[in-house]
Amino acid sequence: MTARERLVRRLRGGGISDERILAAFGRVPRELFVPEELRARAYVDGALPIGHGATISQPTMVARICEELRLTPGERVLDVGTGSGYQAAVLAELGAEVVGIERVAALAEGARSALAAAGYPEVEVHVGDGTLGLPERAPFDGIAVAAAAPRPPAALVAQLAPAGRLVVPVGTRRDQRLEVVVRTERGAKVVRSVPCRFVPLVGAEGFDESRSGQNRAW
Numbered sequence: 001m002t003a004r005e006r007l008v009r010r011l012r013g014g015g016i017s018d019e020r021i022l023a024a025f026g027r028v029p030r031e032l033f034v035p036e037e038l039r040a041r042a043y044v045d046g047a048l049p050i051g052h053g054a055t056i057s058q059p060t061m062v063a064r065i066c067e068e069l070r071l072t073p074g075e076r077v078l079d080v081g082t083g084s085g086y087q088a089a090v091l092a093e094l095g096a097e098v099v100g101i102e103r104v105a106a107l108a109e110g111a112r113s114a115l116a117a118a119g120y121p122e123v124e125v126h127v128g129d130g131t132l133g134l135p136e137r138a139p140f141d142g143i144a145v146a147a148a149a150p151r152p153p154a155a156l157v158a159q160l161a162p163a164g165r166l167v168v169p170v171g172t173r174r175d176q177r178l179e180v181v182v183r184t185e186r187g188a189k190v191v192r193s194v195p196c197r198f199v200p201l202v203g204a205e206g207f208d209e210s211r212s213g214q215n216r217a218w
Contacts, residue, residue: 003043004030007059010045016063024093025063030056032118033086033111052104054199056084057146061178061196063090065144068167068180068192071096075141080130080156081201085111085123087146092120099137100125103202131203133159140164148176148198153205157181157188169198173207 001009008026016022031042034056038048047055065087071077073095079088082100088111091098100123102108108127115123126134131153133143138159145156148169156166160183169176170193177193200207 007043007045011060011063014045014060016060016067018067020094021063021066021090024066024090025059027093028086028089029118030059030086033084033089033114050084050107050110052107054083054104054107056086057198061198062087064178064194065146065167066090066094068178069142069144069165071142076137076139076161077142077144078133078137078140078156078159079144079146080133081146082111082125083107083146085115085118085120085125087144088123088125089115089118089120091144092123096142098123099134099140101128101130101134102126103128103130129203131155131201131205135159143167145169145201146198147201147206148173148196149201149206151205152179152181152188152190153201153203155205157183160188169196169201173200 008022031039034042045059047058050056076097079100082102088098088100105127108125112125132155139161141161141164143156143166145168164183166181170179178196179190180192181188182191
């Protein structure tokens, strides 16, 4: 059994039940999205540093975000805090039209290269403040956020299509829950939340970078 197959089995054993998502994890080469010196640990179910104070998220959390998005092929999704590009690749494997936004230009460039090498050149990666989204590419059927915010960013909620879903860690820098926010006819509604732990989201609708001990959030 390969390391990638062991990861898929671990995800299934950890409660990930969507076979489409498990199959996507079985196809995405995670080793291409981590620094070369960490490739031996690419399929460990944990976060790994990718530089600039950022990490590639734990596969279990990426899978849970994908499950909560409940995307169908052809839907458009915004990947906030693209980082290494790994989550964007998994979303692309699910058949989504993926638009990413990353705050650090060097990481965005690295993500584009990794995505192209892994076979996902169609994924867009923009440089900018992810807390403000990409209004010029909205509306989005789903928005995935890979860092914790004090509250669901209003700009992202506004860019959801009707019935669109925003999956975002919400809370303090240390105590958070993964919230699923759905845009309804009566406004945004939180339909579910579970405990989680992410680095803080930096930006206009995130945490104040000047007060953080970390260089960046995504």
